[in-house]
Amino acid sequence: MHLTATTQFGLEELLADELYDLGADITHIGSRAVEFIGDHRLLYEVALWSRLSMRLLRPFAAFYAADEKALYREVSRVDWADFIGPDQTFAITAVVNRSTFEHSLFVAQLTKDAIVDQFRARTGRRPDVDTRTPDIRLHLRMSENEVILSLDAAGDSLHRRGYRQHTNEAPLNEVLAAGLVRLSGWDGKKPLIDPFCGSATILTEAGLLAQRIAPGLFHQGKFGFEHWYDFDPALWQQIREEAKSQRLEEPQTYLAGSDLDPKVIDMAAANITAAGLEDCIHLSVRDVKDAVPPKNQEPGIIITNPPYGERIGEEAGMAALYKTIGDTLKANFQGYEAFVLTGNLEAAKSIGLKTARRTPLFNGPIDCRLLKYELYRGSRRGA
Structure with missing residues (x-):
């Protein structure tokens, strides 16, 4: 079957590498999406194991629609009884x-009208709409009037892992967080520290990556494909059991992680416990200027997402904060590699270390860069 996985910019x-490793035949890599x-x-394995997929789609119809009549007509040509039951x-x-x-x-409303009108005309009954927890979630993408209709295999977005019980004011999307770990090239063995956790x-x-824990095991409720006509419950159960058996119990x-706010650390601890990683992740209440590497450990990696200062009145303190980040990295983390995600490139100049790489990303609507710093002894200062 033809499938599409969407992801972050x-x-x-x-994502293509991840899907290939799972056994996918990659057919196209596009903007925020990979077809395979x-x-x-x-x-089923992608739904369980993909750390970088947002949505997992199964396209089944494509057409051109330049106006309302064309969209209604083309949607009506689909035999919707193949995808939705009247009681779903x-x-x-x-x-x-x-x-x-x-x-x-x-567009969604007009598509819905065409679907329910077809059911009424054929059977006198129609499936109900449930925008929160539907049995069948359909995905319609229209670009330059070209339409692709798909079944959503996940149902809910795959970034909603289910382990995050509490969040601070600006939580990082789970797929983006997993992407930062992948972009860093972390091997799952070296120490990893986040001083703004x-x-x-x-x-x-x-932790999920290091312990070989499938993120899809935390998915809340049923996946979308569990409501499809061709769902194979025995195969699904087998794959779930295989995934559970992959978990490594001993910390790898x-x-x-650390944060200045004790309440934030309490929230972090609850999330970590919900993910079953309480024995794998160490937390502390600490200012970034007091961050230090673990004793008796080889140099590792820092991955962090400090404040951007996007609120009115916060900008003034950002330069000082980022200078503190740079001073701490240089003084305390020689031999490490640091990756700083920021949406404030002006303040990031105050880090004062030479940037080895800049990777464009988006944190929600915020245009960001993932800045890489190689912290040699006596790290060079520069742009």
Whole structure:
């Protein structure tokens, strides 16, 4: 079957590598999406094991629709009884870009009308809409009036792992956090430290990777494909049991996080416990200027997402904060590699260390860069 996995901007190549390692036949790498071919086993394994997928889609129809009549007509040509039962609920997610239609909600509504009208005409009954927990979630993508209709195999976005019980004011998307870990090239063995750990999403994603824990095991409720006509419950149960057996119980590496706010650390601890990683991740209440590497450990990696100062009145203190970050890295973490995700490139100049690499990413709507620093002894200062 043809499948599409969506992801965050900047993670497409990493997602393609991840899918290939799972056995996918990659057919196209696009913007925020990777297309591939696989069977039901692969579909279920991607749902469980992919750390970088946001949505997992199964396209089944494609057409051109330049106006309302064309969209209604083409949607009506699909035999919807092949995908939705009259007693099932459904919902439609529409994404519209550079098309005649300006509003995605209108496109979703018109698509819904065409579907229920077909059921009424054929059977006198119709499936109900449930936007929160539908049995069947449909995905419609329209770009330059070209439409692709897909079944959403996940149901809910795969970034909602289910382990995050509490968040701070600006939680990091789990897929982005996993992407930062992958982009760092971390081997799962060296120490990994986050001195602005917040709700511990980076550390948790690193811990799941190191301990070989499938993130899909935390998925809340059923996956979308569990409501499909061709769902194979025996195969799904087998793959879930195989995934559970992969977990490594003994901690594989040293993971540590800190934050200045004790309440934030309490939230982080709850999330880590929900992920079953309480024996793998060390937390402390600490100012970034007091961050130190673990004793008797080889140099490792720092991955962190410090404040950007996007609120009014916060900008003034950002330069000083980022200078403190740079001073701490240089003084205390010689031999480490540091990766700093920031949406404030002006303040990041105050880190005062030479940037080895800049990777464009988005944290929600915020245009960011993942800045890499190689902390040699006597690290060179520069732009």
